[in-house]
Amino acid sequence: MAKVYNWQLGREMDYRFDNGNAKWQFAAVFNTNRCIACQTCTMACKTTWTFSPGQELMWWNNVETKPYGGYPQNWDVKVLDLQEKANPGGQVWDRSVPLTTRAPYGTFDGKTVFETADGLTKMVTGYTPTQEEWKAPNIHEDSATKFPKDGVQLPVHDGWFFYLQRICNHCTYPACLAACPRNAIYKREEDGIVLIDQGRCRGYRKCVDACPYKKSMYRPNTRTSEKCIGCFPRVEGSDPLTEGLPMETRCMTACIGKIRLQGLAKVDDAGLWVEDPTNPLYFLVHVEKVALPLYPQFGTQPNVYYIPPRWVPRDYLKQMFGPGVDHAIERYSNPSRELLAVLQLFRASQTIVFSFKIEKGPKIQELSLNGVVHEIYDDVVVGYDSQGREVVRVGVEEKVFERPQQFTMNTI
Amino acid sequence: MKMPAMVRRRMPTLLVLALVLATAGILQLTNANPAASQSLMLISRAASSDPGLDPNAAVWNESASIDVPLTAQQQAYPIGGGSIATISAKSLHRDGNLYVRVEWTDATQDDSTLKVENFSDAVALEFPASASATVPSICMGQVGAGVNIWQWRADSQVGHGDPSERYPNLWVERYPGDGPEFYTARAAGNPYALADGGPVQDLVAASFGNIGPAGSQTVQGQGVYQAGKWAVVFARPLNPGDASLTAFHETGTTDLAFAVWDGSLSERNGQKSVSAFVRIHIFPGDAGGSATPAWLIALGLLVGLSGLGVGLAVIGTRSGAK
Amino acid sequence: MASFSGVRAQDHNLREWSLARVHLETLAVWLVIAVAFELVILRTLTRVAIHVPGLGAIAGPYEMLADAGRFAYYVATVLAVVVAAALAVAAWQVGTAGGRAMAAGIASLILAAALLRAGPGLGEAAALNTLLLAALVLVGIGAAGMVGARMAIAVVLATLTVALSGIFSVGQMWASEGTGHGLSAGFLDLAEWAAIAFAVSLPWTAGSVSSSSRRPAISGAVAATFVMVVLLGNPHTTRFLLLWTHGLTGSLPAIAYAVAAGCLVAVAVSLHQRGMALAACGLLLLVGGGVAMQNTYQSMLIGTGLACLALATSQRQARTR
């Protein structure tokens, strides 16, 4: 066992291998508040990568309804339960430490999925879901906890549900990789994308068992495991469509709700993000801390970050996204001028935005909400590609166009 | 030149040591092991008729079986196994082919890996890939002393086609593409992913996580499940014509170890019941040839030598008592 | 004050046993060195090295070390036969019943090993292994007859260990050749007990550890602690290695092996201090040989170990010319 630094946990942890040599890390921010569960992302992935015989039950991207849904069914509750049993009462956070970039959410005092495993029978605490459990990508769709007669109100809804968009987290410390006795799984140096070598895999399904997010899946007719490939031909800019420029993945670019923003974060040798407040991902995760990792306590240092849903009970959210939830919701509810501008970058461009600049604009609105005065400025955010060239420019105020009279015949 | 007295006195000893070192050097260069293994021996006799791949062929009655104890694999992640206590093995050879038949008790017949939670029953034979000073580490060989593994799998024997073949009511509107390139692992050249790869895979390994398919696949096999037992026959030409694989001779001895996986216990990879190395001795004669004279000679030698020893001892005591 | 009750101090003529005036003790010491090297490098290191991550990076030095271990193995196999032959001559020259029996035993041992190496035909393997086992037992009986009463107990325990595990092994071989039935693995457990009993009784049987020097006690404590630490620290690999290198099943509590190792090392150091290097070599060769019948080389180590122990502590001197 090696010791690696997991900044999401604010501490060192045991991992089977030393920190890898990834220079850049695939990362994305998903804004759960805006998702409409249209599954366009799901179908974008399906029709691109998993439409062949043997992949019928395979959804590398899925959107599930929380709290009851899950693909595979109850995956998160089951892993949480295994962890709780292994370390009863001990899965807690310490928030008394100084909150720095090395420990933005405090320190996790409990045990990770690596630390509760014995290293002999298992490298990672996990379980293998049955085929039955993989059958529905959004089971219990739109099922709320209850339907209060008098409706619901912020800050926390009495009856609630929300959509959780899920892809492989291309973890910094992948559980799938640690579990593979064949060493058939690897993490790429250039973008941190985690791949299963289809030539080496012998279908031991140790990764299926180990991945706490259950994003490694078994294909019965080749008897190997497959997983989200982070659309690497797009991310590396080798797909002809990209014209050589890193491009966001299929599931990201297809998003109807404009909830997704994906890019690459520069990381140092310790796996920490190199400070770069002009990178929209760094800005959202480390400056504003508005986007949080999914179940950070599992310890894999996942790289999809979620802006938590504002209306959901906080204890549920804290279990899911860690102790940074209150801060994130506060930031999202009362966004700074910069945050409001950066949020406009979501789905503004297919080309990956490596840095942004904000051009200040005039104040367009002032409103009072719960006693707080909000001033809204029509700032313009400019996004730049990997070469520093401008790829997108979008203002805070959404432009409205009125259709000329003569086209009314064609309206729906 | 006069030698100092001390050197002269030590001369014979030094000479002997020098001779020993030289002999050892020659042995190492020629890779000739002066010691012999004393482990259990599986004897492979010439069969009177072609055993084929049928585990129930009558010709197998010509061979005596050995029962090899199995234990859990406890050395490397993932450890496990130990549910199957013994495997019984027989061997025959005929027309330049070696046949090994193994049989073990397993309450469940696990021959499908269609579902993610299904694992297959399997058995493997492991031979040192080449002669070496010691047998290779039982766990997948060691650097410079690889192993050749023949693995039979129940699910491979049944075949593992598309789910649509296995679930008659499965309905998919249309597979936009189903050419060979859409079976990713097959397109990546993974022989394990082939639908028609046959039930036995010939593998070579030099260390853990290092197992891979042999360059040529010449091992055949067939298993039957009956009365709560699996019986599996392996067949391969004595000489596979591939230097990386174990070559057998019409007469000779090599090491052999066994591994068994019980699919119902989700055993796969390192989770297996394993044996220590036994030896397999290929004997040119058939079962008709009696072994009696040989062991009589040995017994005679034994009795004679001990008699000699005791006799001399008595004389020694007498003369010593004088 | 050195208590030396179990073993009588010897006339060091013994070192000059004359096989063409070859210095027996020197050869035995060299054999022990070769065995130790082979045991550590070939039988242990190369069996665990593949689990060391990043081995590929040091493949060059590792291969060299493995080759050195292999060379030590070859030296040990050849030297074991030479030492065995020299011991047989020396034992013969002692002239007692025990000495002659032992000489005959060693001769049979070498013969059986040679025949086994020659590649036995059908049905001969079991017989030859039985012969080899009988030869080892004969060496043990002869040795027991040569030494004092207390030392005889040690020799008998060592012989019993070999006999019990050997009977199990040859029983299986006969069964595999169609004669007789396999024996219970209980024999192996008994052999394990006998081996531990041999080791822990050594301070008494081979003379209590000297109190005038603390070195034996300290060495013993270090060895015991080491065994304890590796057994508890990495039980799976260690037990596996024990089985592979020594034929011990590792079924007893770790403390038993630790105490046994401690006693063995303490007594070996003590014997060495008392100028009985040959006896110390005997103990170490028994350790190198292990318990079960694994291969003719290790069987030869057991035979030479017993013979060294007996000759070094024998009650009667050889008649020097």
Ligand code: SF4
């Ligand atoms: S989410 Fe699962 S499959 Fe993806 S990298 Fe992490 S552990 Fe591996």
Ligand code: SF4
């Ligand atoms: S990144 Fe690509 S492969 Fe992964 S879920 Fe999204 S579309 Fe599918």
Ligand code: SF4
């Ligand atoms: S496409 Fe976007 S809005 Fe639609 S389900 Fe996917 S993430 Fe949600």
